[in-house]
Every structure is written in C-alpha cells, then in structure tokens.
Amino acid sequence: MSSELFNANPTVFSSTKSTSSRITEHSAQSLWLRDQNDNSDTESEGNEVEEIDQDEIFDLIRTIYDPEHPNTLEELRVVSAPQITVGRNHIKVEFTPTVPHCGMSTLIGLSIRVRLLRSLPSRYKVDIYVKPGSHQSELSVNKQLNDKERVAAALENPPLVDTVEKCLAKPSSVAFQLV
Template identity: 30%
Template sequence: MNVNAEVTPEAQHYLRNVLAQRGEPGMAARVFVEHGGTPQAETCLAFCPPGEERASDTRAEFDELTLYFDALSLPYLQDMKIDVDRHGSGQMLAIKAPNAKKPAKPPTTFELPVAGVGLHVPHGNPVTLPAGAVVNITQALGGSFTVNYQGNLYRLAPEVARTLGLHSDVPVFAEPEDGLISEDQCRDALRQVYDPEIPVNVLSLGLIYGLEIDQDTRSVRVEMTLTSPTCGMGDVIADDVKANLLQVPFVTDCRVDVVFDPPWSYDNLDEEAQLELGLI
C-alpha cells in the first residue's frame, strides 16, 4: 500500500534542519500511528538512523528529505499532512492525520515483505512462509490473521502480523475510575479472541465456562473448553485468552484452565454464532 501524504515546503525545510542537527549522514524520519483506529490514536514522527528502518516500511522522498512510513500505520496515514505552525516568533511541526482514529480494513490479498512464521490450521505446527509469498487473507480479527497460502490455512499471531505490516483492530481499554477490574472489559477482551478457522469469538462459541475475578490479588481465572479435545490450535486459543485479559486495566495475573467436562456441543453457540455459521 502506498501512502497519500503531503509535506509542505515549509515542513520539509524544518525537518531537514532538525535532521541535520543530529550530525549523522543519511538521517531520516519515521512516521507511525500508535493505537490506530481507536479514539486514543496518536500520530508520531521519530528519528530514523540509517539501517533502523523496517523492511516493511514505505519509503518516500520529498526533495532532499526521506521519510519512512510504518506499514502497520499506512491505512491511518492516508491523506495526512505535515506542515509548520507559527506561534509568535517560534514555529513547530504540525501533523494532521484525519484517518488516524478511523477503523481500517486490511487487504484481501497481500505479498509478504519478509518471511514470517504461521501456524498450520488446524494442526498448529509452525511453518515459515517465505518473503514474497502472496497470501489471501481469510480472517483478520482480534489482532491475528488467518491466511490461505497454496491451499493451506495459516494463523499469523499479532506480533508476526505486525512485522509483516498487517493490522487488525483491537480494543484499547480505559482505566475504570473505581480502580477495579471491570468484568465488562474482561468480556470485551474475550470477544476479541477468535477461532482461527471461523469468524466467531470464544464467548459466542460457548467456549468460556467460567470467569472469576479476584480484586484483592488483581487476578483473573478462566475455565474454558475447545470444540474438540484433539484441536491442534487449543494452546493458541488459550494463550490468546490469557494475553487479551492481561491487557485489561488492573489485571496483573491470569490463569486459563482448559476442561472437557462437560464436552462442547452446538448447543453452546449463542444466536450470533448460529447466524454466522448459517445454522438459523
């Protein structure tokens, strides 16, 4: 994906001077968005010494100014403008990114800029997808991706997806004013954990049997099951549950117990899952 960005002549001059003051030949700047697609989104610009750019970055030249745009942030940087604001005798850089807080949709087809490890679905064994591989994105939910490569499905963990320049929106939680772990936020975190094969979250699938919150120890315990005891992605799903709950404010510890009594059945599905799976 290319970036549609404007850097005014005044901003180019300003940035060239700032970069030159670092005294390092080839110094560039890198533009990225933190918490893109959320109300907390923040557009940032940082020094980028030679060799510290990422393989997935998009490079853009503005006269004698080099900028690198973070691939993860590209959907949020479209139509951005970098200018200079003047305040009295002083001036400062002004970055306007009108799409930074808007949720973005990933592409359906993607060429991997670098090699990445995916987990073969449904067996769960790791496979290295080569740089240059063209994959079809079949699912982009909860920060992870499921891609089809040469007829096989692979699950890309959020940290792997980020290195490849892929992004799937995940919630950013605000701290409750009462200083307590919010059960609603815990359930929202669980709603961002998906089965790699079907676009249904673990709550709607009926995989969560119990959620216990201990405010004194700042811990959460989850009892959950899997659709099958032989599910090769079970450890991955359980790890996602734990990782997401640890993102909830004030949660410092999380325990996930996987059980198979009672066994999962289609009766566990809520109405949303039944609709998604075409059962009603």
C-alpha cells in the first residue's frame, strides 16, 4: 500500500447518537462464505422474519474507520442513513469518497461489505456503490465491489484482510500510523 495520502486534510464532522441495533456481528464467521451447516439465519420460529431498517444498517457501517485517518466513515460523511436502501432481502449502500480521486474507495467499500456480510442473515443480497459522480473511476470501483469473485480474491490477500480488520476494529483497538 502506498504511503501517499489521498486526502491529507479531510473535513471531520461530529457523529450522531447510536441507536440500539438488533443485529450483532458474527465474529467467528469467515469473511466471505458462511458455513454450509450454519442454520442460525434460517427462519426457525414459524414464518416470522425480523425486518431490518435503514437505521440499523447505518449503525453497522457508521463506525467503520477510514483506512487513511483515525476517523469513522460517519465522521467523514462517507456514509449516511439516506444513502442506504433496504428492500425485502436486498440492501443497497451508496457511499461518498472524500475526494474524487480517492484510491481507498475500493477498500472502504470492501470494509462495508465485510461488516454487512458478518452481521446480516445470509438471505440478504448486498450491493455497494460509490455515489454517482463522486469518483473519477466510479464504474470500475462499482464493478470491483459487486463482483463476488473479485471480492473473494481480495479477501484471500492477507495484508488486505489485515487492513480491513483495522477499519472494522473497535475504537480502543485502532492504531493508525500516518506516514
């Protein structure tokens, strides 16, 4: 990874209060594929399906850290609740890079995808996109983020997985070194 900062002086905003979420992260899950024998996501009690809303998805991704700065995606206004669309079994997240030439956009999108894959029942299809017109390589970034084989290949790269884990880390365990 390059030591060049794509946005050396980002604008930082205050975060909003967190609402309680009914979704918890599965820390023992793999990054991409779920265990074939794991039935925890199935509807075990009748046909009762717990609905997930936009605010719960926002709560999951708002605390992801930017790969370049010790700030969350919410603080940098990379993600917001209105950028999330929730359907019956489909979630679309749109994010806004801090600069149009951000080289970390695919890493940010990958971090969002991993957090949602770890946290949501497997019945959900997740699409991650950069906000239209917000990145100079918008089509390429969107293609990488939504291609299952590319994502799986990226998650087999140990240094990349380590970086994603740092972005997903809890605040007390995050240690960023800006060069």
